[in-house]
Amino acid sequence: MKKNLLIFLWALAPVALLAYHFGPGQAGLAREEARASIRAALNFEAGQQWQQAIDAYNDALAALPETETAKRQQLQLARANARIYVGELPEAMLSMEHLLDETAKGSDSELESKVRSSLASAQYYTGWLMRLELAEKEEWKEPLEKARQNFRLLAEQTDKTDAKASEDHQKNLEAVVRLARMDLSEVQALPLPKKCQGNKNVCSKCRGQKKSNKPKDMKKKEDARGASVGKRPDGKGS
Structure with a gap:
């Protein structure tokens, strides 16, 4: 039963999102170059040629006008999901977090839900791999709690x-x-999802991301404290 529930999560993939929006009969993209790159990316995905798919998505994004916000976000989501297959799970998860922030501000609730679902899956994979890498409990629990x-x-x-x-x-x-409740021995006995097999050093990558973001967060806190207390007195009387 445990195995079935875990495997069910792996089946979630937003590839159909692009097939719907960019397939035959849908409104055309501004540039034929972007359209061709999207078709190429989908073909590469079908053949599990993930790096080539990522390159094709990059080409499509380079050609697509900035005004095509929704289509660009769909491409960014597809690219992020493809990155997981080439060993870039933490990087893909971070991209999805930024993308969720963007879509949450828009009016396309369906796209926001797809981004959130993909992000939750990425967080799940991250927690799984961190457990296999023997991370501390407080570390691997963080992505699982977010998922x-x-x-x-x-x-x-x-x-x-x-x-x-x-x-x-x-x-x-x-x-x-x-x-989250499994013993480590049970986690180690589970077959690793194909989507996760190329990912290594997930713990160190996640730690690096947190470390690189820390100065910015600390600066914001310092700025907030400075704004609350105002200018320090100069010690001179009136």
């Missing part, structure tokens, strides 16, 4: 509108909880 929160939100959002999607998100939520 749990995202899948729970998705399940709640679709509860009244899409029963099947809500059920799927609930199953993924249960998979995250099960993974």
Whole structure:
């Protein structure tokens, strides 16, 4: 039962998102070059040629006008998912986090949900691999807790509108909880998802990301403290 719940999560892939938006009969892209690159990327994905797919997505994004915000975000999501297959899971997860911030400010709730679902899956994979790399509990629990929160939100959002999607998100939520509760020996006995097999040094990459972001966060806190206290007195009387 545990294995089935965990495997269910791996099946989530937003490849169909591009097939829908950029397939025959849909509104054309501003440039034929971008259209050709997207077709090439989808063909590379079908052949599991992930680096070539990433390169094709890069070409499409370079050709697509900045005004095509929604289409660019769809391409960025597809590229991020492809990066997981070439050993860039932490980098892909970070890209998805930024993309979720962007889509949350827009009006396309369907795209936002797809980004959130992909991000939750990436967080799940990250927690899994961090456990296999013998990270401290507080380290691997962080991405799993974020995955749990995202899948729970998705399940709640679709509860009244899409029963099947809500059920799927609930199953993924249960998979995250099960993974967090498993003994390490049980995790080590599970077959590694194909999407994760090329990823190494996930712990060190995640630590590096947190370290690189820390100065910016600290500066914001310092700026906030400075703004709250105002100018320091110069010690001179009136």
